[in-house]
Amino acid sequence: MGLLPDRSSLTALAYQLGPGRYYQPAYRFIAADVGIERGSFLDVGTGPGWVAIHAASGRPDVDAVGIDTSPAMLNFANANRQGxxxxxxxxxxxxxxxxxxRTFEVAVAVQAAHHWKEPAPIFAEVHRVLVEGGKFYVYEADPASDVPSDWVARKGPWPPDSFIKKQWAKFGMDDARWAALKSVAEASPFGPEIEEERHGFYRRLVCVK
Ligand SMILES: C[S@@+](CC[C@H](N)C(=O)[O-])C[C@H]1O[C@@H](n2cnc3c(N)ncnc32)[C@H](O)[C@@H]1O
Known part of the structure; x- marks a missing residue:
């Protein structure tokens, strides 16, 4: 093992200290809106774990599970869950x-889909593990959106809207990628009826089993 942290550890640290902090209001709004009051909740690409944590907080009848391929992100998620x-x-x-x-009532993927090189097997897997009538919400920041001030926690002027918009341009999905993702969802076991909605600065797909 080298003396310097590897790239994935640095990425996870930057996410924990950056978006993991300033998107706290967004994480809370999402967790409150997706309608899980009891039963099992799946957070796909959970990163530092905040949507799962907020979905479970104050809801003792919810079992939230966050999955991620990055052990470094999961280390932060486990620290953030505070027991x-x-x-x-x-x-x-x-x-x-x-x-x-049929394990989960509700699943979400927030800012994870832009990582997926092959989304089709992911839609199929989430469909498989949802109960009948269960919902899968897929959120991605819309680079064309304004930054609603109450969706971002700021320390003084940081982060400014200009910084956030640059991040969305880099890591969000433009119209073409979003349309392509929706097409994959429509062709998946969730299809062909997939609703598209706006929630804060995100676009989201609502996929119902
Ligand atoms: C930009 S982060 C978003 C984290 C979190 N959802 C949030 O909004 O704070 C995307 C996460 O998705 C994870 N991810 C990407 N592809 C994945 C896959 N196929 N299965 C599980 N996790 C995945 C990455 O490791 C990363 O932690």
Missing amino acids: RLNVTFREMDAANIVFPE
């Missing part, structure tokens, strides 16, 4: 989810 018993994090590829069929 909450109804949140667990597992190292797992969303294209190969190691849970039985």
